[in-house]
Amino acid sequence: MAGDGVEVAAPRRAVGAAPGATGVDEHGVVLIISAVPTAPSAAVLAARLGGDVRLMASIAGVQTPLAAATIPLVLHWLT
Numbered sequence: 199m200a201g202d203g204v205e206v207a208a209p210r211r212a213v214g215a216a217p218g219a220t221g222v223d224e225h226g227v228v229l230i231i232s233a234v235p236t237a238p239s240a241a242v243l244a245a246r247l248g249g250d251v252r253l254m255a256s257i258a259g260v261q262t263p264l265a266a267a268t269i270p271l272v273l274h275w276l277t
Contacts, residue, residue: 226276233269235261 236258244254 229276230269230272233265233272235265 236254238255238258240258241251241254243249245251
């Protein structure tokens with residue numbers, strides 16, 4: 199239900215459990231969730247729905263190392 203805080207509560211607990219991430223507010227949680235890479239299963243979904251599998255696999259392949267580098271920086275910046 200919108201506005202009851204349920205949408206933010208679970209990710210906020212998960213982020214709060216990360217080392218050094220204490221004090222991250224809702225905006226920080228949204229920023230971190232936005233930085234998470236596309237799931238590799240998106241390529242399978244693209245194949246089943248007739249999408250561009252090669253492009254989807256390339257996107258996931260580029261996003262994953264970028265996220266590995268940028269998420270720690272974002273967490274450091276937020277705390």
